[in-house]
Amino acid sequence: MLGCGSVGSQVVRLLGEQADDLAARVGARVELAGVAVRxxxxxxxxxxxxxxxxxxxxxxxxxxxxxLVIEVxxxxxxxxxxILSALENGASVVTANKALLAEDGPTLFEAAEKAGRDLYYExxxxxAIPILRPLRESLAGDRVTRVLGIVNGTTNFxxxxxxxxxxxxxxxxxxxxxLGYAEAxxxxxxxxxxxxxxxxxxASLAFHSRVTAADVHREGITxxxxxxxxxxxxMGSVVKLLAIAELRPTPEGDDAVSVRVHPxxxxxxxxxxxxxxxxxxxxxxxEAAGQLMFYGPGAGGSPTASAVLGDLVTVARNHRQxxxxxxxxxYADRAVLPMGETRTRxxxxxxxxxxxxxxxxxxxxxxxxxxxxxxxxxxxxxNDAQLVVVSHEATDxxxxxxxxxxxxxxxxxxxxxxxxxxxxxE
Amino acid sequence: MLGCGSVGSQVVRLLGEQADDLAARVGARVELAGVAVRxxxxxxxxxxxxxxxxxxxxxxxxxxxxxLVIEVxxxxxxxxxxILSALENGASVVTANKALLAEDGPTLFEAAEKAGRDLYYExxxxxAIPILRPLRESLAGDRVTRVLGIVNGTTNFxxxxxxxxxxxxxxxxxxxxxLGYAEAxxxxxxxxxxxxxxxxxxASLAFHSRVTAADVHREGITxxxxxxxxxxxxMGSVVKLLAIAELRPTPEGDDAVSVRVHPxxxxxxxxxxxxxxxxxxxxxxxEAAGQLMFYGPGAGGSPTASAVLGDLVTVARNHRQxxxxxxxxxYADRAVLPMGETRTRxxxxxxxxxxxxxxxxxxxxxxxxxxxxxxxxxxxxxNDAQLVVVSHEATDxxxxxxxxxxxxxxxxxxxxxxxxxxxxxE
Numbered sequence: 115m116l117g118c119g120s121v122g123s124q125v126v127r128l129l130g131e132q133a134d135d136l137a138a139r140v141g142a143r144v145e146l147a148g149v150a151v152r153x154x155x156x157x158x159x160x161x162x163x164x165x166x167x168x169x170x171x172x173x174x175x176x177x178x179x180x181x182l183v184i185e186v187x188x189x190x191x192x193x194x195x196x197i198l199s200a201l202e203n204g205a206s207v208v209t210a211n212k213a214l215l216a217e218d219g220p221t222l223f224e225a226a227e228k229a230g231r232d233l234y235y236e237x238x239x240x241x242a243i244p245i246l247r248p249l250r251e252s253l254a255g256d257r258v259t260r261v262l263g264i265v266n267g268t269t270n271f272x273x274x275x276x277x278x279x280x281x282x283x284x285x286x287x288x289x290x291x292x293l294g295y296a297e298a299x300x301x302x303x304x305x306x307x308x309x310x311x312x313x314x315x316x317a318s319l320a321f322h323s324r325v326t327a328a329d330v331h332r333e334g335i336t337x338x339x340x341x342x343x344x345x346x347x348x349m350g351s352v353v354k355l356l357a358i359a360e361l362r363p364t365p366e367g368d369d370a371v372s373v374r375v376h377p378x379x380x381x382x383x384x385x386x387x388x389x390x391x392x393x394x395x396x397x398x399x400x401e402a403a404g405q406l407m408f409y410g411p412g413a414g415g416s417p418t419a420s421a422v423l424g425d426l427v428t429v430a431r432n433h434r435q436x437x438x439x440x441x442x443x444x445y446a447d448r449a450v451l452p453m454g455e456t457r458t459r460x461x462x463x464x465x466x467x468x469x470x471x472x473x474x475x476x477x478x479x480x481x482x483x484x485x486x487x488x489x490x491x492x493x494x495x496x497n498d499a500q501l502v503v504v505s506h507e508a509t510d511x512x513x514x515x516x517x518x519x520x521x522x523x524x525x526x527x528x529x530x531x532x533x534x535x536x537x538x539x540e
Numbered sequence: 541m542l543g544c545g546s547v548g549s550q551v552v553r554l555l556g557e558q559a560d561d562l563a564a565r566v567g568a569r570v571e572l573a574g575v576a577v578r579x580x581x582x583x584x585x586x587x588x589x590x591x592x593x594x595x596x597x598x599x600x601x602x603x604x605x606x607x608l609v610i611e612v613x614x615x616x617x618x619x620x621x622x623i624l625s626a627l628e629n630g631a632s633v634v635t636a637n638k639a640l641l642a643e644d645g646p647t648l649f650e651a652a653e654k655a656g657r658d659l660y661y662e663x664x665x666x667x668a669i670p671i672l673r674p675l676r677e678s679l680a681g682d683r684v685t686r687v688l689g690i691v692n693g694t695t696n697f698x699x700x701x702x703x704x705x706x707x708x709x710x711x712x713x714x715x716x717x718x719l720g721y722a723e724a725x726x727x728x729x730x731x732x733x734x735x736x737x738x739x740x741x742x743a744s745l746a747f748h749s750r751v752t753a754a755d756v757h758r759e760g761i762t763x764x765x766x767x768x769x770x771x772x773x774x775m776g777s778v779v780k781l782l783a784i785a786e787l788r789p790t791p792e793g794d795d796a797v798s799v800r801v802h803p804x805x806x807x808x809x810x811x812x813x814x815x816x817x818x819x820x821x822x823x824x825x826x827e828a829a830g831q832l833m834f835y836g837p838g839a840g841g842s843p844t845a846s847a848v849l850g851d852l853v854t855v856a857r858n859h860r861q862x863x864x865x866x867x868x869x870x871y872a873d874r875a876v877l878p879m880g881e882t883r884t885r886x887x888x889x890x891x892x893x894x895x896x897x898x899x900x901x902x903x904x905x906x907x908x909x910x911x912x913x914x915x916x917x918x919x920x921x922x923n924d925a926q927l928v929v930v931s932h933e934a935t936d937x938x939x940x941x942x943x944x945x946x947x948x949x950x951x952x953x954x955x956x957x958x959x960x961x962x963x964x965x966e
Binding site for chain 1: 814826
């Protein structure tokens, strides 16, 4: 095992406590050969026998008697080099490393293929929730068309707090940090980098194509205001940070992959709307199965260790049988649709002068971009009025251009909220 | 393929429409060798080439060129004989037959083991929802302690209707029949036989033990009254037909399996409470992963076909690799706890005379059986009063004896509602 932080410690604990069950399920005892750590004397949640600890990770993965390497260091290097070296040496690998898989998955998959070994990574997306195996095995006979996921617990906690208490982003973040749901430097979570890595992994599996973090359009939640959340509430919706991967027709009529992470309003009746606090959930739409949802804890040492050990049992059983599980499946090789060409829907709230012709002018701004309007709500407030417009689907570029135009119009005092809408209209 | 009803027709359709994708995912083209039906000229949802249809199922499964048999006939015979014959002839089997698996699973598993072939059955429980594979593979490194499932769409539709409209059972059943959610003879659904079969399958997988339909304590929903549903609503709960499989300590301190199907009140805040209409969901608690939920359509030709084809891809891939997937895992060999010894909680509503000493007498009836009370709500209504008691956990036998005693008491006019409570107290 490489790394012994909160996930690694729980893996060690479970390997000990459930040794007999694991042996019965694998068909052979699983023995911890060594644990590579940065500092031998660091405090740990679990007692690791001193003779198993080493600071020489490279030597550990090169050992002849190691059949399987669990990588729970995280980050790009040295994780990548160690995984590649483990595969070259004939070991299979179980990893929880979403950042590495999203950045450079194909290199790892090719190395696993070449070595004839397994590379499993259920723990990399949505912690304990079994989602990768259902996507790549249970739904292998179906055609997945869309995956909508709440895959980052920190941002869901913050947005849930803003929804229930009316707090602004800064206050909700502070509370999340105080409770241990957000890190001191929350950038990876609140700017959507973590969710984007998971979106890339989900898109790759769902659509049998290579999708990397660089393909993901990414917007975080730092600009989500108390007003946005209130505006969502007024229309029976809630704001969630969604990882979205869907098949969308290109102008040429092929299926391309749209993959993105951004805050969006979804109706409160949508199954994802009731995902509270730091929980995760992944909603999958497919041609034959219809709508499925997978829900559970998306992080934490013990849940993530559960996913690691599930992979370990499979990989160890494959090893004993001299076989491999499903490798990378990228045969479909679909293109990624640029965000501007992706069809989305916008919710736009605008403060305007309350006088005749205003609604007509605003409607004209939408029409000029070919955007059709689904609903408009107008509310007078003395001299000014608030207009809330929800569009039908249009290209994201046309919707963004419409908002730019609105901001420039003299009768528009302020565009107070702009947010995409998901989970309703096809 | 054996059978070509609503599931079989959709399997044929998808085998055709997704042939290229299936070929890429399996690594070889999947060719339909034949379809055994009862009548060659029966109307079907899909066109099957006439030369593929046969009425001789036994000859079809005996053919040398058949590598894989899909059984979607249902029922015990001739499905069992055909599956056994297919395995003996060296074919692997994918089946959706919950009744057969729950009644005689071990015979099938042993035949598959002996033949060195696969027997997969994801479609047998909760239609398209991937739940068996997560239980037997994703959670193989964890210790599952409880499975709570809404696994019968018909009864969930009826109970949901009773909850939302206040209708009684008979009216709700009639509506379900009119909409095609219930069959003309609804016995298998409303008496809980269908859910009990699924409970046995879930318990076997979750606890690595052999559990058959005969082990499942079964109560249907025909006695659930509008009053029960109202009483649940008044305490912030909802009535659901639950399939429950859990590890419970025996008096000797071992872990035994409690497996049962009965209506129960669960709090509206529980994730299962929001499962509406004919949807299914399975809630899983495990030591390391915590609480997980799997949600989706639990029946229907196309969703069930999705599960069949997911298994088909895995089994076909195994066949090509000359390997097998996970077979039966029954090493833990746990005993099944009799219902009377299982610890449950009761909600009891009683009409009593409204006079001094009544509450004391009722409380005494609980105390005599060693049952401790969690909450009591009393409501005067002129001469009489209604008492609603929710107990703490006690053995089901002690709770049942308490209710019998209450019915015999002179001050008790009527026990108006008795129902178990799930999803709260540990």
